[in-house]
Amino acid sequence: MNILPELQPTLADLTERFGGRIEAVHVPRPNEVYFHAQMELVPGFCAQLYKKWNARLVSLFADDALAQDGAFHIYYVFALYAAHGFFILRVPVSPEQPKFISLTNALPAANWQEREIQDMFGLKLEGHPNPRRCALHDDWPEVHPLRKDFDLHTVLPPFKGERHKFREVEGEGVFQVPVGPVHAGIIEPGHFLFSVAGEPVLYLQIRLFYTHKGTEKLFENIPVTHGVRLAESISGDSSFAHATAFCHAVERAANVEAPPRARALRTVCLELERIYNHIADIGAIATDVAFVVANAHAMRLKERVLRLNEHLTGNRLLRGMASLGGVRFDWSADQIEAIRQFMTWLRPEFESLVGLISDSSSTRDRLETTGILKPETARDLGVVGIAGRASGFDHDVRRDFPHAAYEGLNFVVPVYEEGDVLHRMQVRIDEVHAALSIIEQVLARMPDSPTRVSVPTLPANRIALGYVEGWRGGILHWIRTAENGRLARCKIKDPSLQNWPALSEAILGNIIPDFPVVNKSFNLSYSGTDR
């Protein structure tokens, strides 16, 4: 397979530098390049990609390949946004010496993902600054659920409820404030431990994975077609984006492309998902600084988007629409007209909502310079999506890795350097405008074609990466097929997983009463992280 020309210089540099230590280069698709090597190459190879080529570590995961290769594999997925391709390093870990080198000190973005591998596969981390459990809580027995010898339906001994030991923060006048996992609002569960001196936060420890429900393991136990429905439940507010990322991965593995009309419909659905979530977040940010009227209007608009979703797909969260090889439902001329009318209605309504907020100086005062995430920190942590763009990272999977019908569309990717709550909100405002324009462009040249092509049953051991710019940021699904039309592995990467540690940084020096608004300005998915 030919490699994308833009990726050639990086490939040449890596081959020159690491030569024979790269055992094989495998290019299943022009923008997806695999390098096979041994563990000792990992630090140097990753540093070269990150420092010289400005590639970002976007996913890090393991795969139990004992049956065919006698080893576990660890995959380091780097996105080269400017060159529009993914470079993926694969290294084996032998079951006799189940350990791997930590990259966290050099590349903090690896932190949680490495610890998750340690928990789920029982591969021991070496050189990690905080190698404690992460995905499986402290009371779990020594099990490694993503190993092939672990059965999905294993009944584990009852929960004993051992207490997690947080890091101590000591000093005169230092208090610890624990919050969660059950929160005061209607939100997902997670635990936050604040260490404060007076009002300012000195340190925030975030403990997640409360909603871990064995999703990745479950993917290995169901037919691929059912996987589409399961993907819709990875993160409910991103149902369509996750399901589409999953379909994209399967389609790429099968070398099938969804027909043009299906890609256009996917694009409209992805943008509708972005619009309703962004509007809800803008309202929620206003609520968290006590501007409740703005939220009431935002919720009114959100409700109308959900009703349009229902009219177009039969479900308010766009569930049931995604399908392998395209989409399930075509839209009639009436339905397309309903979208047009809705957009005509929404535009001034949204303008008016934004005006309400921007005209309120007291709201602006609370949002400006609150919860700053510095561009350098964002870069080290590999922060993507809204938070990444508000902290200077100019990227967008829709523009840099065109999927669905984004190729050739004209839209602006908002990028700011300030990194505060105000600018995370501004990114959302800009993106709603862009989304409206994208939908308009798609409707203006709606292609005529079937909305679905059949996807053949895949042979074993095909691998593929599917990607979508969800409203939070880039979503990646990586699959390896098994016999009998099932999957041997489905790695789900929600952008939240690598954005959460950034919240701990953004809140430093802010006061606890500002935490809700800072948290909301990130609005990360717990379920997408915990899976």
Add this chain to the structure above:
Amino acid sequence: MFDILLKSLTTGVVTTDYPRTPPQVSRQARGRPEIDFPNWTDARPAVAVCPTGALACADNDGMRNVTLDLGKCTFCGLCAEADPAIRMTNVCELAATRKSALITLAKYEIAPAGTHRKLLDHQPSILNPQPASVEAVGTELKASIGKAFGRSLHIREVDAGSCNGCEVEIVGLNSPVYDIERFGIHFVASPRHADMLLVTGPVSRNMELALRKTYDAMPAPRLVVAVGACGCSGGIFGQNYASLGGVDKVIPVDVYIPGCPPNPHALLHGILTAVGRL
């Protein structure tokens, strides 16, 4: 300040009249599936495409028992796509006080090829109360809440491992469109202040203890409402090493609200159903 008032005035009232008027759902919406049992020739193709096992069948001795469990159904409509005997309605008011009331049973005599020869028995689900009586529940509401809890009902919501889809819709109850506070119902921050626990998610192993503790912290009398396919049965996640498979595996449940996720009308219907029972 004047602008804010002006905007509110020009916007006017957006709140639904539900339950006095029927739910405002699109004709395209997928709600309760309807099966033409007498003319159903074969359950197996639809069973094969059901992602949650909501539609299931078991053959034994020339007989086939078919179950349709709304507590497991995600209303994806794949069964209706595979089988012309199944049709998706847009009926969303499906809450029931007993889990068994969500289940429709049918028994067929089958031919050697596995097709249906004769419908022997058919027990439709007995949803309680029927949609027609919801209005009555609404009017009785004030009285029953008054009796048990003074003038208001306080709800604590717990996400016990949900995907956040149910939360997207529950948040909508506080919007001006559904405005749950018009019934004197409030969402509160602490279980100590709550009369009702609204629980979503299949109950992940990591949330089991937190859910139990939250329930224990509530004063009696208390109600528990399980929300969504996951809350009712584990939904698409079912039961596995990390998922317990439904709220009633951990605490007693008074009302089950099917849906994936249930829309705000369905949620209101379920909450009103729970209160009507008091």
